[in-house]
Structures are given as structure tokens and as C-alpha cells.
Amino acid sequence: MSHQTFLTPGPSALYPSFEKHLRTALDAQIPSISHRGKKFQSIYRETFEALQELFSLPEEYAVLFCGSANEIWERLLMNCVEKHSFHLVNGAFSKKFYQFSQQLHLQSGQQTAAFGAGFELENTQIPKDTELLALTHNETSAGVIMPEEVIHQLATQNPDALTVVDMVSSAPYPQLDFRKIDSAYFSVQKAFGMPAGLGVWLVNKACLAKAEEIEKNIEGRSTGTYHRLTHLWETFEKFETPETPNVLGIYLLGKIAQDMLQKGRDTIRKETDLKANMLYDFVEKKEGLEIFVQNPAHRSPTVIVVNTATESSKIIQKIAAKGFEIGSGYGEYKNKQIRIANFPATSVAQIEEFIKVLDQSV
Amino acid sequence: MSHQTFLTPGPSALYPSFEKHLRTALDAQIPSISHRGKKFQSIYRETFEALQELFSLPEEYAVLFCGSANEIWERLLMNCVEKHSFHLVNGAFSKKFYQFSQQLHLQSGQQTAAFGAGFELENTQIPKDTELLALTHNETSAGVIMPEEVIHQLATQNPDALTVVDMVSSAPYPQLDFRKIDSAYFSVQKAFGMPAGLGVWLVNKACLAKAEEIEKNIEGRSTGTYHRLTHLWETFEKFETPETPNVLGIYLLGKIAQDMLQKGRDTIRKETDLKANMLYDFVEKKEGLEIFVQNPAHRSPTVIVVNTATESSKIIQKIAAKGFEIGSGYGEYKNKQIRIANFPATSVAQIEEFIKVLDQSV
Numbered sequence: 001m002s003h004q005t006f007l008t009p010g011p012s013a014l015y016p017s018f019e020k021h022l023r024t025a026l027d028a029q030i031p032s033i034s035h036r037g038k039k040f041q042s043i044y045r046e047t048f049e050a051l052q053e054l055f056s057l058p059e060e061y062a063v064l065f066c067g068s069a070n071e072i073w074e075r076l077l078m079n080c081v082e083k084h085s086f087h088l089v090n091g092a093f094s095k096k097f098y099q100f101s102q103q104l105h106l107q108s109g110q111q112t113a114a115f116g117a118g119f120e121l122e123n124t125q126i127p128k129d130t131e132l133l134a135l136t137h138n139e140t141s142a143g144v145i146m147p148e149e150v151i152h153q154l155a156t157q158n159p160d161a162l163t164v165v166d167m168v169s170s171a172p173y174p175q176l177d178f179r180k181i182d183s184a185y186f187s188v189q190k191a192f193g194m195p196a197g198l199g200v201w202l203v204n205k206a207c208l209a210k211a212e213e214i215e216k217n218i219e220g221r222s223t224g225t226y227h228r229l230t231h232l233w234e235t236f237e238k239f240e241t242p243e244t245p246n247v248l249g250i251y252l253l254g255k256i257a258q259d260m261l262q263k264g265r266d267t268i269r270k271e272t273d274l275k276a277n278m279l280y281d282f283v284e285k286k287e288g289l290e291i292f293v294q295n296p297a298h299r300s301p302t303v304i305v306v307n308t309a310t311e312s313s314k315i316i317q318k319i320a321a322k323g324f325e326i327g328s329g330y331g332e333y334k335n336k337q338i339r340i341a342n343f344p345a346t347s348v349a350q351i352e353e354f355i356k357v358l359d360q361s362v
Numbered sequence: 363m364s365h366q367t368f369l370t371p372g373p374s375a376l377y378p379s380f381e382k383h384l385r386t387a388l389d390a391q392i393p394s395i396s397h398r399g400k401k402f403q404s405i406y407r408e409t410f411e412a413l414q415e416l417f418s419l420p421e422e423y424a425v426l427f428c429g430s431a432n433e434i435w436e437r438l439l440m441n442c443v444e445k446h447s448f449h450l451v452n453g454a455f456s457k458k459f460y461q462f463s464q465q466l467h468l469q470s471g472q473q474t475a476a477f478g479a480g481f482e483l484e485n486t487q488i489p490k491d492t493e494l495l496a497l498t499h500n501e502t503s504a505g506v507i508m509p510e511e512v513i514h515q516l517a518t519q520n521p522d523a524l525t526v527v528d529m530v531s532s533a534p535y536p537q538l539d540f541r542k543i544d545s546a547y548f549s550v551q552k553a554f555g556m557p558a559g560l561g562v563w564l565v566n567k568a569c570l571a572k573a574e575e576i577e578k579n580i581e582g583r584s585t586g587t588y589h590r591l592t593h594l595w596e597t598f599e600k601f602e603t604p605e606t607p608n609v610l611g612i613y614l615l616g617k618i619a620q621d622m623l624q625k626g627r628d629t630i631r632k633e634t635d636l637k638a639n640m641l642y643d644f645v646e647k648k649e650g651l652e653i654f655v656q657n658p659a660h661r662s663p664t665v666i667v668v669n670t671a672t673e674s675s676k677i678i679q680k681i682a683a684k685g686f687e688i689g690s691g692y693g694e695y696k697n698k699q700i701r702i703a704n705f706p707a708t709s710v711a712q713i714e715e716f717i718k719v720l721d722q723s724v
Contacts (some may be wrong), residue, residue, distance in 0.1 A: 003391070004391060006391070006394040008394065008396060010396045010397060010398065010606060011395060011396065011397065011606065011609065012394060012395060013394055014393055014394060019388065026381065029365070029366060029368070030557075031373060031376055031551075031556070031557035031558070032366075032368040032370070032372060032374060032375055032376060032687070033373060034372045034373065034689070035372060035373065035558070036372065066429070066587075067428070067429030067430075067433070067559075067605075067608075068429075068603070068605040068606060068607075069431070070587070070588040070589075070604065070605035071588070071589075071605070073587070073588075074586065074587045074588065074589075077587075094534065096588075100587040100588070103584060103586070103587045103590070104584045104586075104587065105582055105583075105584055164613075170474050183703070189393075189606060193566075194393070194609075195392075195393035195609065195610040196393075196397070196606045196608060196609055197429075197559050197560070197605060197607065197608030197609075197610070198559070198610060208450060212487070220467055221467075222467055223464045224436065224466075225432070225436045225439075225461075225462040225465045225466065226430075226431075226432040226433070226435075226462070227432075227436075228435065228457075228465070242432065243429075243430040243431070243432035243433070244372060244373065244430060244549065244551060244558045245430075245558060246429075246558060246559030246561065246608075247557065247558055247559075248557040248558075248559070249559060262480070275474070305420065321609050325394070327396075
């Protein structure tokens with residue numbers, strides 16, 4: 001198979017420095033080291049410090065590792081909600097988080113917006129008894145963002161709720177003020193350009209306090225076992241993990257986060273905006289294509305969703321034959337849309353090249 | 363750092379063909395492919411078929427993927443136990459599985475044996491109401507095995523219980539009759555010689571039926587969310603997973619399982635026995651060292667635990683300076699024992715060389 005350029009919103013292109021760091025890790029025998037030794041502790045510390053700097057995390061934050069963002073949804077609900085979480089749902093992934101609350105028999109609520117629409121501050125109604133408010137910075141299925149200032153205002157207006165932010169397919173793009181929110185999380189196979197298998201959970205002491213309260217006060221309620229928040233936090237304080245973790249993934253994440261710091265988070269953000277504008281501008285002018293998200297303020301810079309006048313599967317095939325992989329629409333939009341990931345692994349030159357290919361393929 | 367040979371019972375030496383398969387996977391861009399596409403389905407199928415053959419799994423078995431064996435303990439208890447699991451506990455890991463049942467507020471029971479001892483069929487007392495019987499083929503902390511025939515007899519004597527077998531640090535060594543047991547599991551960073559981050563769950567339809575029963579009949583009881591057994595099984599039937607899984611790990615596991623089939627499982631077992639005998643024979647004769655497990659029938663072929671007359675940390679350091687990494691004792695035995703992993707990744711020649719080094723280091 002020829003070497004393809006992946007602009008897919010699921011697993012995606014590997015970060016340019018990924019292979020170099022992998023080689024170094026193999027030479028240093030990182031996959032074989034003990035997860036109970038000093039070498040692993042210093043890897044965890046290094047990755048923690050890089051992410052702490054990349055996201056400007058306040059002191060009271062831990063960085064914890066799970067298997068996936070799906071797992072983080074489950075752990076958040078089991079550990080930080082006695083009865084009521086509340087979910088702003090505008091796509092498949094925010095909906096799945098809400099559905100998890102139902103599968104755990106919580107009395108959670110949701111406010112929904114149409115697929116492709118975002119939430120306006122003035123129209124959201126968050127119940128007073130909300131213990132955990134679930135917001136999505138970037139809804140991967142619809143390509144819709146919630147601007148940072150809306151996230152911050154919702155968090156500020158609901159001081160009794162823990163505000164948690166899904167940035168699975170946008171981190172490190174969003175400039176979140178982590179003093180205002182309580183937790184955020186992402187998966188490494190999106191904008192960090194790594195193989196899947198690691199969910200990264202940024203979480204503060206208010207979430208920990210809630211988990212402690214549930215464990216102490218709610219008769220018969222379990223917060224889980226090896227990955228209950230109290231235990232994850234306890235091991236984090238020694239830069240250890242409850243189980244044998246994805247040591248290699250934690251190492252590589254730290255190295256890529258350091259590379260991102262080296263490049264500069266602002267530079268990455270500006271480059272992402274530049275590439276996103278190139279894509280949206282082209283789509284706007286191109287016959288047979290249409291920007292899906294109506295409100296420009298809600299258009300995702302990292303997952304660009306495009307309506308296609310003809311079957312999208314055929315366009316995707318033509319594009320693949322010319323060296324680029326892109327995503328189909330999600331769910332019922334599968335054959336009506338394309339989704340183009342615009343992650344830091346992809347250069348401006350690659351997006352220029354891709355736009356030419358897209359132009360020829362529609 | 364010089365290249366060390368890892369004979370550690372945690373993460374351990376990589377399987378000899380690991381790097382070759384990793385290179386092929388990177389060339390084929392496996393880390394970037396969609397987990398919702400045909401390419402991933404065929405990877406899952408291929409890994410499933412290799413493990414099915416390696417373990418002689420009957421038709422009614424699924425192979426499911428979790429983040430770790432810790433996760434599999436939690437999923438087994440949440441999905442296959444309404445009230446009573448029963449655990450034969452003789453070390454840190456069998457104890458942890460039992461403790462998980464307490465953290466989930468089940469009314470589980472345990473029978474304990476001294477650290478270093480195994481269970482005799484005639485002395486075990488399994489309560490009649492046991493829904494899930496937790497057995498450990500190889501207790502990694504103590505280097506104690508439960509022979510396959512004991513596992514099979516316990517399973518047969520308790521037909522109303524689901525029998526599940528921990529083979530975390532011994533698979534593919536044990537020749538289990540999967541028609542007699544209901545589930546077994548392992549982690550890839552032990553005898554499969556891979557980086558950690560994948561727990562492999564072999565599970566039959568009797569376990570699935572139990573999970574369905576709990577979901578339908580037990581008011582207010584949750585079996586979990588994305589990784590509840592019913593959902594894992596549903597996705598398995600399409601060779602998919604609920605979340606974005608560790609695609610690269612699943613691919614590499616399949617390739618290594620194929621290599622093991624190529625070599626022959628009997629050959630691997632015989633080689634393991636040969637190397638284990640070399641190690642035990644040497645330890646028996648060497649002054650300053652003593653085999654920990656008294657009963658020869660309970661001595662693990664894959665994790666050899668040795669009492670040291672002097673501080674084991676000093677012996678471990680000397681050995682490390684000569685190119686071999688081994689494990690310390692577990693818990694309170696940390697400085698009184700050494701643990702030597704004898705996994706398929708290590709050749710007879712390497713064990714010969716290691717024995718010379720051990721001889722010089724005590």
C-alpha cells in the first residue's frame with residue numbers, strides 16, 4: 001500500500017516526531033521496565049509536567065491515565081455524581097456520555113441541540129441540582145465547538161456543579177482556564193498523533209473531594225475498584241498507577257507534549273486556525289460542497305464537516321486514490337458528509353495539497 | 363544504557379519478533395486506520411483466530427480486549443456476579459481480585475493459603491452459592507501454580523459456578539480445557555513479550571448469559587457502560603469494539619500469537635519446562651539461595667521465586683551490572699527474595715548465560 005496522509009477524525013496521522021521517539025523508547029527498553037520503579041516514576045513525572053505546562057494546569061490538578069475517553073466518562077459518573085449529572089448534547093459523543101449515566105442508573109438530565117448546532121449561553125438551562133455539568137468543546141461527530149468563553153461562563157454560573165470538558169478531538173487547541181473548570185480529558189489518537197489506547201484525564205481536587213464524599217457517605221454505592229478516583233489520585237501522588245499501565249504510551253505522550261511546547265501552543269493554535277480557514281474558505285466556494293455548521297462561531301477548527309451534493313463515499317474513494325484518507329459523515333450522515341481532521345500533525349503544505357486533491361475529486 | 367536482558371515478572375523482555383511486526387505495522391500505517399473499517403475488522407478477526415487456535419477455544423468463546431487484567435477483574439465481578447464470588451487467595455494478585463469484590467459491595471468469600479503454598483483439591487471448600495469461582499493458574503507474587511487438573515476438577519465439582527482462571531503471567535503455558543472452565547485472561551506484557559496496555563479476556567456464553575440475567579432481573583444494578591459484557595460481546599460479533607481500542611496492540615498480539623503457533627505451543631511448553639528445571643536445579647544446589655515454594659507440584663514454570671540468604675537488592679544490582687534484570691520479592695519479601703521470569707521470549711542459551719551470572723552474583 002502506498003503511504004497515505006491521514007486526515008481522519010478517528011485515529012489519524014502520527015505526529016511527525018512520533019517514530020523518532022518510538023525508536024528512542026525501544027533503544028532505552030522502555031516497554032520492559034518495571035512500572036514500580038524509579039524510571040517509570042520519572043517518565044510519569046515528565047509527562048505530567050509537560051501536560052501541566054501545555055494546559056497551564058493549576059497546582060490542584062492531577063493527570064491520570066485510563067484506557068480511553070469512554071473509560072473517563074464512566075469514571076467521572078461513578079466517582080463524581082451521586083444522582084444528577086447534566087449533559088449538553090449535540091452529537092453522538094456527548095449523547096454517549098449522557099447514555100452512560102442512564103446505564104449507571106443515575107438520575108441525569110440533558111439538553112439537546114440539533115446535529116450541527118451549538119449551544120448559546122442565553123438558551124441553556126442548567127438545573128440547580130446539577131452535580132456534574134458535561135460540556136463538549138469539540139463534538140467530533142458534528143464538527144461543532146463550544147467557544148472557550150461560553151465554557152467559562154457556564155462554569156462560573158454553576159459554581160455548585162463540577163464542570164467537565166470533552167476535548168477529545170481538539171486538545172491542545174482550546175485555551176481553557178482550568179481554574180474555572182474542574183476536569184477535562186482527551187484521547188491520544190487525535191490531535192496528539194499517537195496510536196490509540198490511552199485516555200488522559202486532567203482532574204482537580206474538587207472532583208477528588210466529591211469522590212471521597214460519595215465513598216464515605218453513600219451506603220452501598222461503589223466508585224469502582226482499581227480506577228476509582230481516590231485510588232488513582234493516591235497512586236498519582238507517587239507518580240505510579242494502580243495497574244500496569246500503557247508505559248510506552250505515557251512516555252511517548254510526554255515527548256510529543258514537549259515537542260508541542262517547543263513549537264509553542266500559540267503557534268500550533270494559529271497554524272490550526274490558518275489551515276481551518278483554508279479548508280472552510282475552499283469548501284464555501286466549491287460547487288458540490290457546503291459547510292455543514294451554519295454558525296461560524298461554532299465551526300470546529302479541528303474537525304471540518306462538509307455536506308456533499310453527491311455520495312460522499314465516492315468522493316472519499318477518489319481522494320484515497322490520490323493519497324489522502326478522510327472520514328465519512330457520522331451515523332445517518334455517513335454518505336452525505338465528509339469529515340476532515342485538521343490536527344497539528346498535518347502541515348500547511350499538506351493541507352494545500354489536500355485542497356487541490358479535494359478540488360479534483362468533487 | 364547497555365542493552366539489558368529482562369527476566370522480570372512485570373513488563374518483561376519483548377518477544378524476539380516484536381520489532382519486526384512493529385515495523386510492518388508502522389509501514390502499513392496501522393496506528394492511523396479507522397477502528398470502524400474493514401481493515402480493523404480483519405485485524406481483530408486474525409488475532410481472534412490465532413488465539414482461538416493457540417488456546418483451543420471452543421465455538422462459544424469470545425476474545426475481548428480491555429485495558430489491563432485489573433479491568434477484567436472488575437468487569438467479571440460487575441457482569442457475572444450478583445452476590446457471591448469465591449476466591450482462592452494465595453498471594454497479592456488473587457487477593458486483589460477478592461478485594462475488588464469488596465469494593466463493589468458484593469458478598470464474596472475467600473479461602474486463603476499461606477504465601478508460597480498452593481491449594482490441594484481435598485482441602486478446598488467452595489460454598490454452594492458461589493456464582494463465580496476465581497482460580498489463579500499462576501500467582502505472580504509467590505511463584506505458585508495451580509495445576510491444570512486441579513483447575514479442571516474444581517470446575518467440574520462446581521457446575522453451578524462460573525470458573526474463571528487468572529493466567530496473567532503464564533499464558534500460553536497452561537493447557538486448560540476451555541470446555542470445563544468459563545473464562546480466562548492474561549496481560550500482554552508478560553509471556554507474550556509486548557508493551558503493557560492490553561488485557562485479553564477469553565470468555566464464554568455462560569458468562570454472557572449471566573450478565574444478561576443480571577441486567578434484566580436485578581433492579582438498580584449496573585453492569586457498567588461501554589465495557590459491560592453484553593455490549594463487548596455485541597461488538598465482538600462484528601469484530602469491532604465499543605471504544606477506539608489499542609489497535610496496534612491487537613495487531614501485534616495476533617502476529618505474536620501466530621509466531622507462537624508456528625513454533626508450536628508444545629514446543630514452547632517444553633522449552634519453558636526445560637529452562638525452569640535449569641533454574642530450579644541451579645538454585646537448589648547453590649549456597650545462599652533456596653527455592654521458595656516447598657511443594658514441587660506447585661512451583662511455577664514461568665515465575666521462579668527464590669529466597670536469598672543475603673539482601674536480595676544487592677544481588678539484583680550485581681546481576682544488573684552484568685546485563686540481566688530480574689525482579690525483587692513481592693511486598694514484605696522485597697529484600698528477601700528474587701523473582702525470575704521464564705517467558706517464551708527468553709532462549710535456553712540466555713538462561714544458561716543468566717545462571718552463570720547468578721552464580722557469580724550470590
